[in-house]
Amino acid sequence: MREVAEDYVEAVLDLVGQIPSGRATTYGVLAETLRERTGRGGARLVGTVMARYGGGVPWWRVVRADGGMAEEVRSRALVHWRAESIPLRRTDPPRVDLYRAGWEPGEMPGPSR
DNA sequence: TACTTGACTGGAA
């Protein structure tokens, strides 16, 4: 295929769209799943895809492994996090509490712990 | 073809 990324982009957006409201996952987790499905990719790729095509999906539910976000979008993400009541850690800058909010593909949507 | 860049990660200091 000429457009290497096209397939991958769709897979990324589809996956991000499945993240339940109030929960979050990391670039690395998505990258791992996408690698099984498409045989390619990595955490940085997911980030690149989100930066270019993430406008139509809840991109703020995808955070770095430490729960933080790139400076560029941090302030905008914070608004969504608070609006969805995603568990945060009171640090500066604020980070998502992945211990409580963490989600991974295939997980059954159910009562929060 | 080779080098640089990026919404990243994990281990070491």
Place this chain on the structure above:
DNA sequence: GTTCCAGCCAAGT
């Protein structure tokens, strides 16, 4: 708890 550094994959120059 933090910061630094090497590894990582694909795209852009």
